[in-house]
Amino acid sequence: MADSTRQAGSVAVIGSGGIGGYLAGALERVGRDVTLCVRTPFDRLVITDASGEREVPVRVVADPAKVGPIDWVLVTTKAQDTASAEPWFRTLVGPTTRVVVIQNGVGQAERARPHLPAEVAVLPAIIYCSVERTAPGRITHHGATRMSVPAGGDGAAFAALFAGTPFEITQEADFVTVAWRKLLSNAVVNPITALTLRRIVVFNDPAIQDLARGLMDEVIRVANAEGARLTGEDATRVLDSYRRISGDGGSSMLYDRLAGRPLEHAHLTGAVVAAAERHGIAVPLNRAILALAGAASGQGLAGDR
Ligand SMILES: NC(=O)c1ccc[n+]([C@@H]2O[C@H](COP(=O)([O-])OP(=O)(O)OC[C@H]3O[C@@H](n4cnc5c(N)ncnc54)[C@H](OP(=O)(O)O)[C@@H]3O)[C@@H](O)[C@H]2O)c1
Numbered sequence: 001m002a003d004s005t006r007q008a009g010s011v012a013v014i015g016s017g018g019i020g021g022y023l024a025g026a027l028e029r030v031g032r033d034v035t036l037c038v039r040t041p042f043d044r045l046v047i048t049d050a051s052g053e054r055e056v057p058v059r060v061v062a063d064p065a066k067v068g069p070i071d072w073v074l075v076t077t078k079a080q081d082t083a084s085a086e087p088w089f090r091t092l093v094g095p096t097t098r099v100v101v102i103q104n105g106v107g108q109a110e111r112a113r114p115h116l117p118a119e120v121a122v123l124p125a126i127i128y129c130s131v132e133r134t135a136p137g138r139i140t141h142h143g144a145t146r147m148s149v150p151a152g153g154d155g156a157a158f159a160a161l162f163a164g165t166p167f168e169i170t171q172e173a174d175f176v177t178v179a180w181r182k183l184l185s186n187a188v189v190n191p192i193t194a195l196t197l198r199r200i201v202v203f204n205d206p207a208i209q210d211l212a213r214g215l216m217d218e219v220i221r222v223a224n225a226e227g228a229r230l231t232g233e234d235a236t237r238v239l240d241s242y243r244r245i246s247g248d249g250g251s252s253m254l255y256d257r258l259a260g261r262p263l264e265h266a267h268l269t270g271a272v273v274a275a276a277e278r279h280g281i282a283v284p285l286n287r288a289i290l291a292l293a294g295a296a297s298g299q300g301l302a303g304d305r
Pocket residue numbers: 014015016017018019020037038039040076077078079081084085086088102103104127128129130131132133136251252264
């Protein structure tokens with residue numbers, strides 16, 4: 001593991017979607033040396049948030065051969081694309097590099113670990129931030145700027161990296177509970193918005209609230225079998241927060257379905273169902289959602305011809 005007292009600020013962000021683009025913009029604004037490592041090249045990174053529209057003068061690189069070892073690597077691909085970042089890991093990661101996997105779901109560090117040298121520090125991070133990539137290089141921030149990482153030297157160094165940005169970084173002693181609490185929300189809001197093609201206001205429908213409550217009851221049983229400490233109050237808080245949302249906030253799975261991109265369901269609802277199987281817990285509602293999201297992730301009628 002890298003020396004946690006080392007002051008370092010060069011950052012590579014792998015993935016230029018909503019999260020990667022927004023984090024790159026936040027770090028660039030406080031003077032960090034940021035490289036955006038992209039799959040699909042674009043001309044300009046433009047971020048729109050409550051303060052207006054801003055072009056971010058960030059270095060954009062599409063070829064892993066054009067970069068070298070760096071202090072921080074932030075992985076912001078969808079969970080299912082983590083392995084495809086391996087060519088970037090090969091050139092960006094040196095012995096003192098810290099890798100932070102910023103994704104929804106659980107097991108973030110475990111997903112990246114097989115693709116990295118054994119001695120490299122890998123930190124999981126949960127992000128609370130509603131951002132939408134409206135076109136390549138065009139990012140709209142809808143709200144929230146917070147991340148959680150496990151407590152410890154690397155977590156503290158990560159918090160220092162974001163000093164001066166709008167991001168509040170919380171360092172958590174019980175990261176398992178934090179990750180499952182976020183999954184409690186994502187296993188509901190992501191598939192329901194993506195399957196109904198509605199934004200979060202769909203949760204004002206009482207029938208959707210009932211479905212969400214049933215899904216969350218199952219997730220809580222599985223989460224606690226995995227070592228988390230969740231209760232029905234966590235589910236109530238999630239539902240209350242959705243009912244308060246009146247604007248145009250959606251979910252990353254909704255944005256992906258609208259854009260015809262693959263969905264992340266296998267690492268959200270799929271993670272719940274897989275853990276349920278390990279513990280022998282029945283999760284019929286989550287199984288039904290997993291089947292529907294899997295079918296919706298295909299090409300629809302065009303692909304059925
Ligand atoms: N968006 C949100 O509001 C939000 C909120 C909280 C958490 N999250 C989570 O944060 C993670 C990232 O979500 P997101 O919304 O930012 O996803 P996204 O908009 O789909 O962005 C993912 C980016 O990763 C890029 N990518 C994929 N494989 C790559 C590779 N091998 N090399 C370089 N770039 C690669 C994609 O490239 P292309 O441009 O070619 O597609 C895309 O730009 C997900 O786990 C999501 O669940 C998202």
